[in-house]
Amino acid sequence: MNNKPTLHTSISPALLHLYDLSNSVVVVIDVFRATSTIAAALYNGAKCVIPVDSVPKAIEISKNISGIAAGERDGMIAEGLQHGNSPLEYNRTFIENQTLVLTTTNGTRLLQMALDKNADTIISGSFPNLSAVCDYLMAENKNVVLGCAGWKDRFNLEDTLFAGAVIHTIQKHFTIHCDSSLMAETLYSKYKNKLIEFAPKMTHYHRLVERFGLIEDIQYCLTPDIANVLPVYSDGKLIVRK
Amino acid sequence: MNNKPTLHTSISPALLHLYDLSNSVVVVIDVFRATSTIAAALYNGAKCVIPVDSVPKAIEISKNISGIAAGERDGMIAEGLQHGNSPLEYNRTFIENQTLVLTTTNGTRLLQMALDKNADTIISGSFPNLSAVCDYLMAENKNVVLGCAGWKDRFNLEDTLFAGAVIHTIQKHFTIHCDSSLMAETLYSKYKNKLIEFAPKMTHYHRLVERFGLIEDIQYCLTPDIANVLPVYSDGKLIVRK
Helix, strand or coil: CCCCCEEEEECCHHHHHHCCCCCEEEEEECCCCHHHHHHHHHHCCCCEEEECCCHHHHHHHHHHHCCEEEEEECCEECCCCCECCCHHHCCHHHHCCCEEEEECCCHHHHHHHHHHCCCCEEEEECHHHHHHHHHHHHHHCCEEEEEECCECCECCHHHHHHHHHHHHHHHHHCECCCHHHHHHHHHHHHHCCCHHHHHHHCHHHHHHHHHHCCHHHHHHHCCCCCCCCCEEEECCEEEECC | CCCCCEEEEECCHHHHHHCCCCCEEEEEECCCCHHHHHHHHHHCCCCEEEECCCHHHHHHHHHHHCCEEEEEECCEECCCCCECCCHHHCCHHHHCCCEEEEECCCHHHHHHHHHHCCCCEEEEECHHHHHHHHHHHHHHCCEEEEEECCECCECCHHHHHHHHHHHHHHHHHCECCCHHHHHHHHHHHHHCCCHHHHHHHCHHHHHHHHHHCCHHHHHHHCCCCCCCCCEEEECCEEEECC
16 A cells, blocks of 8 residues: 555553564653653653662662662552652752663553563653654654553553654654554544643542642643653663664 | 442453453443344344354354354354344344344453453443443443453454443443543544544444445444344343343
8 A cells, every 4th residue: 555654552551462563663651650750861861761670670770880769659659769750850960970770660561561572662752752752753664553551551541642642743654554543643632732731631640649749740741842852772771862 | 429330441352351340230342243233133123142252152052042143253254154243134024033143253252251250230232222221321320341342452443432422421420530431432522423434444444344345334333223222141142121
């Protein structure tokens, strides 16, 4: 039909196995908050972010390399750690030239799944680095899988909205036969000018704001291009692609 | 907060395990075409529909009870059967007072999953019996899980649109903290007056229409209340609730 690469959206980690990752750039999406925090830390000068799947591993690795161990479980700073998963913690004064060793409930788990399934390339995306992600995907001209981290395998609105934002921007460059992608783009088109007003509808908003008062985190995580770098995964680390 | 029952939407069989079915009415949704065909057959006077998970079982059971064995695999009449999964096959002349023994790729599989997970009650829903489903759910006043059959575990638009139609109609009677449900209702609200015009965007439309020419099936399956009965599962059979 045409020679454009394909684009698919996986709306839950439990559906990731349905897609061929080995020939695709996989965009790991965890808007609240792992991939927003990763963008923030790297934008503010972190040397790299090392995603890991457990708190003990985060502590061990950070000790070995004099890095900063950080992470959350169920929305809170994980037990045993001093730093959490808020993008606002990682300002330049704190994070510049540091290595962040990060463990989270959903985002770092999804990244590990993409690795296990031999993704061709893994990048990290959220609203704070929307344009960097779109520019990269258009330039690479490879197949794309937008991987939403969700919440413990459940579908969530914020990750799907970001997938929709990417699709909205780059759809002309791809062949898209994927109902999830069409749904995501429809959702984003409807709410694109009122993302922050729409946020209280999201179940995760209630978890973060009503339980932990993290309204400023929500606002940061939904602001396009506020930390517009491209984190690419290589050899166990997310680093900025220059 | 309030005493309304809860409503959740499972947008793929691969996510059904995330929901508590044992205290819920589960609505099995396979718009193209199992649950539309079930509504059509029962509306046109079938005694009952027996959903089974394999072609040999459909043949064996239909022989024992002098029923009609029918089913599809990958959109076509299954090998070894004479009747398929088109609602238009089951007009009154053909199906009245008959028992239909039906096996399909997605819908009957999801029904079996709901049974295995001890659903409190299982009913079958599609646009042809939208009002019957909504009336029943409001009257029962129990927790609800809208179960989309999807396509081989992938999300699809048509099942989610039907979930959205149900939510659009009954949402005031339920407590809904579920991002999938909000997405489904948003999607339905956007397309409710142009479902048939929207159909060519669906991947399953291409499977059914471009490969098999089933445009009339699509139109039937997207027409609200054209076969407005309520199929309830009991003792291995779907029968009309009077």
